Amino acid sequence: MRYLFFTLPFALMLTGCATSDLTVEGGVGQTAAVTAEAVEPKTAVMNASTGAKMDIPNIEQRFAMWQSDFTTRAVAKGYAPQLLADTVGRARFNAKAVEKNNSQPEFTRPVWAYINSAANPDRIRTGQAEMAQHKAELDDIERIYGVPRQILTAIWGLESAYGNIMGTHDIIDSYSTFAFEGRRVKFGETQLYAALDLVQSGAVRIDQLTGSWAGAMGMTQFIPTTFRDYAVDFDRNGNTDLWGSEADALASAANYLTRSGWKVGQPVMSEVVLPNGFDYSTTETVRKPVSEWIALGVRPANGLTYSPAASALEAKLLAPAGHRGPKFLTFRNFDAIKKYNNSTSYVMGIASLGDALIGETAIRNPWPESDQPISFADKERLQRRLTALGYDTGGVDGQVGPATRKAIRAWQSANGVPADGYVEQTLLARILGQ
Ligand SMILES: [Ca+2]
Numbered sequence: 314m315r316y317l318f319f320t321l322p323f324a325l326m327l328t329g330c331a332t333s334d335l336t337v338e339g340g341v342g343q344t345a346a347v348t349a350e351a352v353e354p355k356t357a358v359m360n361a362s363t364g365a366k367m368d369i370p371n372i373e374q375r376f377a378m379w380q381s382d383f384t385t386r387a388v389a390k391g392y393a394p395q396l397l398a399d400t401v402g403r404a405r406f407n408a409k410a411v412e413k414n415n416s417q418p419e420f421t422r423p424v425w426a427y428i429n430s431a432a433n434p435d436r437i438r439t440g441q442a443e444m445a446q447h448k449a450e451l452d453d454i455e456r457i458y459g460v461p462r463q464i465l466t467a468i469w470g471l472e473s474a475y476g477n478i479m480g481t482h483d484i485i486d487s488y489s490t491f492a493f494e495g496r497r498v499k500f501g502e503t504q505l506y507a508a509l510d511l512v513q514s515g516a517v518r519i520d521q522l523t524g525s526w527a528g529a530m531g532m533t534q535f536i537p538t539t540f541r542d543y544a545v546d547f548d549r550n551g552n553t554d555l556w557g558s559e560a561d562a563l564a565s566a567a568n569y570l571t572r573s574g575w576k577v578g579q580p581v582m583s584e585v586v587l588p589n590g591f592d593y594s595t596t597e598t599v600r601k602p603v604s605e606w607i608a609l610g611v612r613p614a615n616g617l618t619y620s621p622a623a624s625a626l627e628a629k630l631l632a633p634a635g636h637r638g639p640k641f642l643t644f645r646n647f648d649a650i651k652k653y654n655n656s657t658s659y660v661m662g663i664a665s666l667g668d669a670l671i672g673e674t675a676i677r678n679p680w681p682e683s684d685q686p687i688s689f690a691d692k693e694r695l696q697r698r699l700t701a702l703g704y705d706t707g708g709v710d711g712q713v714g715p716a717t718r719k720a721i722r723a724w725q726s727a728n729g730v731p732a733d734g735y736v737e738q739t740l741l742a743r744i745l746g747q
Pocket residue numbers: 546547548549550551552553554558561
């Protein structure tokens with residue numbers, strides 16, 4: 314907070330976040346499940362006209378055909394045949410990856426539940442110890458990239474529990490499965506080529522390529538394209554080691570944020586209070602100078618006053634749990650962290666854990682924890698009802714995106730409810746009952 318407030322240091326606002334139980338869904342602890350396809354037997358059927366038996370290739374045989382086909386195409390692109398033999402050539406179909414890839418959680422965790430888990434006492438304590446232990450590396454990284462240590466440490470803490478939960482799946486298996494299986498062919502192949510690039514360039518060894526079921530690797534949980542394009546060998550030992558080198562991992566996170574638009578010295582977010590009767594229709598969508606928000610009655614929640622430098626920054630207003638929950642101004646660095654993981658809860662978790670790591674408090678006002686979240690099916694019902702009432706939700710997909718939020722705000726405005734775009738069970742019942 315060198316300049317956010319007149320009287321407080323600015324550092325606490327610089328924090329950002331993520332947790333292993335929050336982001337590494339495919340990392341560890343997954344129960345083994347086998348899809349019907351994966352156990353499909355080699356089947357002999359009768360040819361209708363001749364009565365002769367013919368073999369339908371089973372999944373292993375079809376996967377082997379895909380391996381051969383991909384290898385041919387990769388070699389044509391210039392990848393070494395031996396590299397293909399040692400990677401894709403030895404891959405195994407991963408039924409679990411397919412199953413995880415196709416699953417859709419029924420409920421999204423409320424933002425406060427995510428944040429409370431992200432910045433839990435154990436993660437704070439461990440993070441502070443890690444931050445002290447790696448002070449020398451963090452000093453260097455902060456100097457070179459300008460990203461505060463508590464943000465990098467928070468990312469490390471959320472992505473992999475400080476390197477303790479990185480996943481042990483063979484990522485060549487996962488991406489080969491995605492590329493073979495049909496629904497994510499392009500993604501799977503793009504990631505496979507990036508993984509091959511990593512090995513062919515000498516950045517990593519084949520035996521290092523382990524990660525979550527979804528193919529995210531190391532302490533920062535980078536997928537291969539991110540790894541190839543943003544990871545750095547900060548300790549210069551010739552290996553870009555996001556699994557074993559804290560220096561490489563933390564610097565890679567810093568490099569990714571820097572290239573995602575991180576603004577040195579600026580905050581991530583700042584909790585605010587709003588005057589009675591505030592027009593919520595501008596939340597999330599409108600970006601304007603802090604001074605203009607102040608003119609509308611927006612005030613820092615900590616009772617201090619924004620400095621002139623902070624007042625000149627552009628910010629958006631965020632009310633992630635609606636008008637009854639805490640509100641925030643979010644800055645460019647909020648968006649930079651969002652490029653790491655496109656989730657408001659994730660960024661707020663990073664910010665909260667980061668602040669906690671340096672003894673600051675990101676969020677003072679209480680969450681409406683008695684609110685009952687709405688399910689995927691509820692969201693579909695909500696979209697159908699709003700559409701029937703003449704509010705365009707852009708279709709029915711069970712996801713509350715910008716179009717649906719806009720429709721909710723319009724309904725709220727027309728019905729005397731603060732237009733915060735936030736729906737829990739009580740408001741859902743009211744909309745469905747109309
Ligand atoms: Ca290294």
